[in-house]
Amino acid sequence: MRALKENEVASLGDQASRSGTVGKAMSVLDLVANARTPPRFTDILAQSDQPRGTLHRQLSILVDEGLLSLNRDHTYSLGLRLLMFASKAWAENQFRVIAEPHLRALHEATGETVHLGVLRGTEVIYLDKVEGRQAVRMYSQIGNASPAYCTGVGKAALSALPDEELERIAKTIRYRRFTDTTIVTPEALIEEAARIRACGNAFDREEHEPGIRCVAAPIHSTDRSFVAAISVTGPAYRVSEHSIATWASIVRNTASDIMEDMRVRLSPRS
Amino acid sequence: MRALKENEVASLGDQASRSGTVGKAMSVLDLVANARTPPRFTDILAQSDQPRGTLHRQLSILVDEGLLSLNRDHTYSLGLRLLMFASKAWAENQFRVIAEPHLRALHEATGETVHLGVLRGTEVIYLDKVEGRQAVRMYSQIGNASPAYCTGVGKAALSALPDEELERIAKTIRYRRFTDTTIVTPEALIEEAARIRACGNAFDREEHEPGIRCVAAPIHSTDRSFVAAISVTGPAYRVSEHSIATWASIVRNTASDIMEDMRVRLSPRS
DNA sequence: CGATAAATTCCAAATAATGGAACTACGTTT
């Protein structure tokens, strides 16, 4: 059994395998989702802390429910029902709906790719994306989770958290150096958040991927229980430091327009 | 408790609320997903056959797991974790990956929107879409479920089912007349499937939406345990009956190319 | 402010999940 102490904060971010049946089922889904290649029963068993019989039954249930699919070669992949759920989750997400026209406007103004991401634990989940030529696959990015500490959207969102929350999360993160400029300590991250609060923008200066530059600005609900961010991103060869600096205020303004719209449209009784 | 007889086929398609804890949880998700507007606790309670206490705890668990989110006004919406799962489900779906280049080629050849959908019970779920101008929102369609009996992709997929399966499903469907030409009886649907089998193409002649025309062709695994279809769709004002007829063979050929690719790449040990 | 409805908490009873072991299917080696 998974050692899980009294004070189980079990905050999301890592694979939280709670005591409940649903939680266990989700842990199994996570295992399948995070596998490099569709795992076989034994592969999942090795990763999981559950006995054979139990795991097997859980998998069967997930397959029956359409959350997993069992391929002919006995490997498991995520099921189509998840797509159905996600499609509705996305289409009906009020925040996304409200932000959408602003994202389009921001794209018009800058000509570069615009992202909308929300913070979930130590990660940002991309909720929307507006780009010009559809060079990359559509659906790409949306739903993707990236580390918050080394992306423009992520750092902007973190900066909007209350101090204690920020500190707690900064300590929770397991830092990994992606490039020379990646932030790799809680202290540096908290400092960076202070800078972002001061100027209103987060910058990603090739901290996650070399060759990618980005300006972002935070968005939050009035009580900060919900934080998100928008960004403009582009390849370094096309987007100079100067362009980035120029866009900073437009991005900030777009962010506050979105917040204003949220305040109005998500007020008491909408 | 939900009356659910001995012979509970409980085939998917309608909201299958099984006995298991996970099944119940998914039923709750379905209720939220199918609500017109984010439901409050009481709204869900009214739809659900569960007692207050039980339902409330289930909702709490789903919120904790990130499958639902509880908005400030006490309404529930689908959670972001579903987006994360779906994003991986989509990106890693082998069938979709294999089909993708063929869909692109088909779009090049026709200039109209190409869809890829798989059959799930009485519905088709759109797995991919290739279109020219990104007039409509990206993400649109993908993950959407539509009735199989009145869409090109759906009818094509149904035609690929073994006879007994087709018959069983034809009887399960609850038909609804969308337009003048909508098929509304099991018999008519089975006849239509026979026609599709004979010529290799399904046509949607404004059966679901007026003003929309479509040619489709079925795709299936060798054992037909998995059936899908592709289609070319366009507005009637731009796409004549004649264009549709012209594209029929290209669509069929694309479908068989995809099947061939599947046979090769999804063979015993890939 | 008081009244009413909605949301949340509680805990003994009911039920579903557990997990070790036994069994089957399949592919590999001698």
Next chain:
DNA sequence: AAACGTAGTTCCATTATTTGGAATTTATCG
């Protein structure tokens, strides 16, 4: 071809989780 090993599946008494009615707290409206 038989024996072996590995991967997958089934079984059922035990155990832990879910259940659900009622009581409590919190929000909403006149």
